[in-house]
Amino acid sequence: MADLIYASLEELAGRLGRRELSAxxxxxxxIARTKAVDDRVRAFNSFDEADALEQARASDARRxxxxxxxxxxxxxIGFKDVIAVAGQPLTASSRMLANFVSPYDATVTAKLKxxxxxxxxxxxxxxxxxxxxxxxxxxxxxxxxxxxxxVPGGSSGxxxxxxxxxxxxxxxxxxxxxxxxxxxxxxxxxxxxxxYGRVSRYxxxxxxxxxxxxxxxxxxxxxxxxxxxxxxxxxxxxxTSLPAPxxxxxxxxxxxxxxxxxxxxxxxxxxxxxxxxxxxxxxxQAAIEEYRRxxxxxxxxxxxxxxxxxxxxxxxxxAECSSNLARYDGVRYGHRSSAAKDVLELYxxxxxxGFGPEVKRRIILGTYVLSSGxxxxxxxxxxxxxxxxxxxxxxxxxxxxxxxAPTSPTPAFKxxxxxxxxxxxYLSDIYTIGVNLAGLPGLSLPCGFTRSGLPIGLQIIGxxxxxxxxxxxARAYEARTAWGERRPAL
Amino acid sequence: MSYEAVIGLEVHVQLKTRSKMFTRVAAGYGAPANTxxxxxxxxxxxxxxVMNKEALDKIIKAGLLLGCDIAPVxxxxxxxxxxxxxxxxxxISQYDQPICRGGAVEIELPGAARNLMGEHKRIALTRIxxxxxxxxxNHGEGASLVDFNRAGTPLMEIVSEPVIRSAxxxxxxxxxxxxxxxxGGISDCDMEKGQLRCDANISIRPVGDPALGxxxxxxxxNSFAFVRDGIAHEISRQVAVVAAxxxxxxxxxxxxGLTGSSQSxxxxxxxxxxxxxxxxxxxxxxxxxxxxxxIQATCPELPFDRQRxxxxxxxxxxxxxxxxxxxxxxxxxxxAAAALGAKPQAAANWIANxxxxxLGAAKLPLAQSKLRPPHLAGLVRLVEQGTILSNAAxxxxxxxxxxxxxxxxxxxxxxxxxxxNLGELEQWCRDAxxxxxxxxxxxxxxxxxxxxxxxxxxxxxxxGKADPKRVDEMLRKLxxx
Numbered sequence: 001m002a003d004l005i006y007a008s009l010e011e012l013a014g015r016l017g018r019r020e021l022s023a024x025x026x027x028x029x030x031i032a033r034t035k036a037v038d039d040r041v042r043a044f045n046s047f048d049e050a051d052a053l054e055q056a057r058a059s060d061a062r063r064x065x066x067x068x069x070x071x072x073x074x075x076x077i078g079f080k081d082v083i084a085v086a087g088q089p090l091t092a093s094s095r096m097l098a099n100f101v102s103p104y105d106a107t108v109t110a111k112l113k114x115x116x117x118x119x120x121x122x123x124x125x126x127x128x129x130x131x132x133x134x135x136x137x138x139x140x141x142x143x144x145x146x147x148x149x150x151v152p153g154g155s156s157g158x159x160x161x162x163x164x165x166x167x168x169x170x171x172x173x174x175x176x177x178x179x180x181x182x183x184x185x186x187x188x189x190x191x192x193x194x195x196y197g198r199v200s201r202y203x204x205x206x207x208x209x210x211x212x213x214x215x216x217x218x219x220x221x222x223x224x225x226x227x228x229x230x231x232x233x234x235x236x237x238x239x240t241s242l243p244a245p246x247x248x249x250x251x252x253x254x255x256x257x258x259x260x261x262x263x264x265x266x267x268x269x270x271x272x273x274x275x276x277x278x279x280x281x282x283x284x285q286a287a288i289e290e291y292r293r294x295x296x297x298x299x300x301x302x303x304x305x306x307x308x309x310x311x312x313x314x315x316x317x318x319a320e321c322s323s324n325l326a327r328y329d330g331v332r333y334g335h336r337s338s339a340a341k342d343v344l345e346l347y348x349x350x351x352x353x354g355f356g357p358e359v360k361r362r363i364i365l366g367t368y369v370l371s372s373g374x375x376x377x378x379x380x381x382x383x384x385x386x387x388x389x390x391x392x393x394x395x396x397x398x399x400x401x402x403x404x405a406p407t408s409p410t411p412a413f414k415x416x417x418x419x420x421x422x423x424x425x426y427l428s429d430i431y432t433i434g435v436n437l438a439g440l441p442g443l444s445l446p447c448g449f450t451r452s453g454l455p456i457g458l459q460i461i462g463x464x465x466x467x468x469x470x471x472x473x474a475r476a477y478e479a480r481t482a483w484g485e486r487r488p489a490l
Numbered sequence: 491m492s493y494e495a496v497i498g499l500e501v502h503v504q505l506k507t508r509s510k511m512f513t514r515v516a517a518g519y520g521a522p523a524n525t526x527x528x529x530x531x532x533x534x535x536x537x538x539x540v541m542n543k544e545a546l547d548k549i550i551k552a553g554l555l556l557g558c559d560i561a562p563v564x565x566x567x568x569x570x571x572x573x574x575x576x577x578x579x580x581x582i583s584q585y586d587q588p589i590c591r592g593g594a595v596e597i598e599l600p601g602a603a604r605n606l607m608g609e610h611k612r613i614a615l616t617r618i619x620x621x622x623x624x625x626x627x628n629h630g631e632g633a634s635l636v637d638f639n640r641a642g643t644p645l646m647e648i649v650s651e652p653v654i655r656s657a658x659x660x661x662x663x664x665x666x667x668x669x670x671x672x673x674g675g676i677s678d679c680d681m682e683k684g685q686l687r688c689d690a691n692i693s694i695r696p697v698g699d700p701a702l703g704x705x706x707x708x709x710x711x712n713s714f715a716f717v718r719d720g721i722a723h724e725i726s727r728q729v730a731v732v733a734a735x736x737x738x739x740x741x742x743x744x745x746x747g748l749t750g751s752s753q754s755x756x757x758x759x760x761x762x763x764x765x766x767x768x769x770x771x772x773x774x775x776x777x778x779x780x781x782x783x784x785i786q787a788t789c790p791e792l793p794f795d796r797q798r799x800x801x802x803x804x805x806x807x808x809x810x811x812x813x814x815x816x817x818x819x820x821x822x823x824x825x826a827a828a829a830l831g832a833k834p835q836a837a838a839n840w841i842a843n844x845x846x847x848x849l850g851a852a853k854l855p856l857a858q859s860k861l862r863p864p865h866l867a868g869l870v871r872l873v874e875q876g877t878i879l880s881n882a883a884x885x886x887x888x889x890x891x892x893x894x895x896x897x898x899x900x901x902x903x904x905x906x907x908x909x910x911n912l913g914e915l916e917q918w919c920r921d922a923x924x925x926x927x928x929x930x931x932x933x934x935x936x937x938x939x940x941x942x943x944x945x946x947x948x949x950x951x952x953x954g955k956a957d958p959k960r961v962d963e964m965l966r967k968l969x970x971x
Contacts (some may be wrong), residue, residue, distance in 0.1 A: 106536060205535045323570050326580055327533040327579055331574050370765035397553050
């Protein structure tokens with residue numbers, strides 16, 4: 001079973017295709033593994049075993065009927081609990097939506113179903129995707145499979161932990177300021193945030209609409225390409241999705257890897273300053289050396305507005321979230337206070353009881369920055385900073401094909417270590433936030449471990465909508481190293 | 491001291507689109523509660539809005555009809571406030587970049603008498619923007635229920651400059667605006683169905699003073715008459731306050747049309763901070779010249795332009811055009827009949843009197859009338875040719891209205907033809923002349939009235955179905971032989 005639960009999607013697709021394995025057998029193995037380890041990892045908010053097996057049987061029936069099978073036919077995929085699957089809970093790890101069941105499919109869900117994938121389990125997160133450790137979940141705290149005392153990162157901590165612990169061969173997460181890449185780094189899996197507009201957001205519970213993007217967690221770069229290929233593309237239900245054709249990412253990655261291409265890779269000097277853990281810095285430097293050995297040209301680049309990124313991010317993201325989360329009012333669905341006597345009390349009490357402290361903090365901050373008289377000083381100025389940050393990247397891309405950086409300044413920290421200090425927690429995303437502000441694709445892949453055995457991630461930042469090249473750069477490194485093949489002892 | 495009123499109107503008009511503004515679910519009135527909803531309307535977690543192109547087409551058309559400048563790019567903003575009828579607790583609207591700016595509405599003030607045209611003037615517009623409607627609260631005992639059927643219906647806000655000077659002008663403005671919206675197929679503007687809503691900003695100032703007084707916003711003006719009465723009431727209330735040495739307070743007041751009184755809803759200090767910001771879920775829309783031109787091509791003649799043309803082209807009197815023009819279908823009906831050769835004044839009279847009376851009695855919309863322009867044109871022609879007489883024509887009209895048969899068929903079926911044929915009439919005339927030699931001599935001797943002596947026998951022979959004019963003509967012709 002061990003080979004099954006840690007097999008790549010490519011391998012699983014091969015075995016399913018050769019009928020060496022049925023989707024039901026695979027699903028059973030994943031369920032068994034989850035049951036065996038999730039009492040310790042606690043990646044899942046819930047899973048529906050009967051439904052998963054029913055989907056697996058339907059997949060086997062499709063295959064038996066001779067229907068052409070794509071690379072995801074029969075493959076279980078976990079869902080961060082902010083992505084809608086019809087008939088399944090959609091809680092955002094919040095009390096507010098504790099009993100909410102989605103009546104509709106997100107576009108990515110519908111696409112994965114059409115590709116034959118099995119919708120597997122609801123994965124934990126920081127409430128409404130706000131946080132970097134998954135400790136802000138109203139459900140429970142998810143553990144890092146590499147060290148159960150430590151956090152898996154966040155906000156998509158459940159997705160990263162599940163893939164790292166063999167509880168799902170792949171999972172979907174969402175990334176607003178690093179919420180895919182940072183937990184991927186902390187859990188030693190591959191996490192890809194696509195360019196803003198590459199993947200439909202329809203059916204993704206909004207945190208910050210102009211920054212949110214859905215992306216995959218996988219154990220290999222090739223698998224990330226496979227999942228991206230299935231979920232990417234224009235969606236008439238999402239006006240911010242790009243009306244452009246989707247390249248064949250799997251083929252593109254293979255072609256890039258075979259091309260022996262010598263990329264020009266940029267090293268942003270602002271990403272290697274104070275605050276970077278020395279072991280993380282050393283591992284990333286080693287990865288850079290690996291690229292140099294590959295024949296790539298390594299150049300220092302400057303992203304001078306980086307130091308404003310966190311501030312701009314926390315204005316834009318909180319402003320948008322204060323408005324996006326206004327709909328959770330206890331009127332139509334979700335938590336409704338039983339103590340309310342009139343409509344104002346209904347709002348106050350339902351929201352006071354339904355939201356956790358970090359969500360409230362951000363709603364208050366966002367409400368403040370949008371208030372009359374403050375808009376120009378905060379929101380408008382932050383949007384200008386955002387433009388400057390994007391220009392920094394685009395200027396760098398005049399000289400380089402992609403940018404290499406650490407994903408997270410530190411490896412996984414201990415549970416509770418930063419929970420009392422929101423500002424320290426916000427700095428966990430210091431290297432990832434600029435990518436969201438600029439709308440760029442970014443990927444994290446394993447690039448080493450600390451002496452104490454904690455995973456370290458290398459972040460590769462690509463040019464807008466050039467995910468294929470980004471994946472190619474990542475694959476070139478992955479092919480020469482074996483960091484992604486280590487498994488946590490569970 | 492005498493005062494003048496300064497009034498600006500904010501009119502909300504629902505656009506007549508098939509689907510809602512940001513999703514495919516149908517828009518409409520009168521469906522069972524909460525049936526015109528979907529995940530987007532209900533603001534379920536994860537949904538996104540997508541702009542309805544028809545709504546943009548319609549507001550651009552409204553802007554073109556009113557002579558507004560159409561913005562080359564229009565963006566969407568969120569207006570944030572909590573209320574149970576608002577599913578997202580923000581409304582998607584347009585804040586600093588409305589799609590239409592400027593423009594004007596031509597209005598007609600009441601004339602000195604009903605049959606006299608009143609003064610025309612132009613009320614300048616500030617802006618028109620697009621937003622989404624909210625749901626409807628139904629307050630019952632112990633519970634308030636929300637119906638989201640209306641939520642997400644495209645809603646246009648038309649803001650006038652503060653250039654309206656009286657309650658009558660406000661009434662005329664709404665009347666003219668409604669006519670234009672109906673002409674453009676933009677909205678039916680039925681206030682009872684909430685398709686048109688009006689708020690008024692009212693202040694007073696000493697006549698001749700260029701400075702503006704403190705304004706009061708008047709809400710809940712839910713019929714045209716209430717708009718007029720509410721404004722008149724508010725003007726006199728403000729004048730009374732100032733005359734008593736007081737000051738008008740900036741506030742929002744609620745007008746109760748049934749009691750003709752108003753009360754304060756909220757003061758300026760309680761004004762909302764809507765925290766507007768650009769909606770990140772929607773992309774700005776570019777309105778290029780080709781799009782505008784395509785909509786321009788569908789713009790009809792404006793109602794007052796049409797009224798002036800009907801008077802000039804067909805010689806119709808003001809009273810008739812003021813019946814025909816407000817309803818474009820009625821005016822179209824007239825023009826179609828006239829194009830088929832009907833004598834314009836006669837056709838217009840039939841429409842304004844008989845057709846409207848019959849439609850009213852049968853409670854039918856014009857579109858369902860079996861009597862169409864060809865029927866009317868045929869009828870007018872038969873009367874003009876003398877084929878039927880006017881009393882018979884009324885009978886034919888009602889018959890056509892009920893059966894939809896063409897007038898010739900009705901005349902034949904009911905035997906209403908004025909005379910069977912000219913040969914018969916000639917024979918009757920010859921018989922009458924032959925029977926009365928004295929009158930023939932008198933007539934030929936110069937006594938013109940002697941001709942009347944022949945008419946009685948002819949009419950008797952024709953059993954009353956002879957056209958007196960034709961009988962007269964025929965007799966004169968025969969007597970001249």
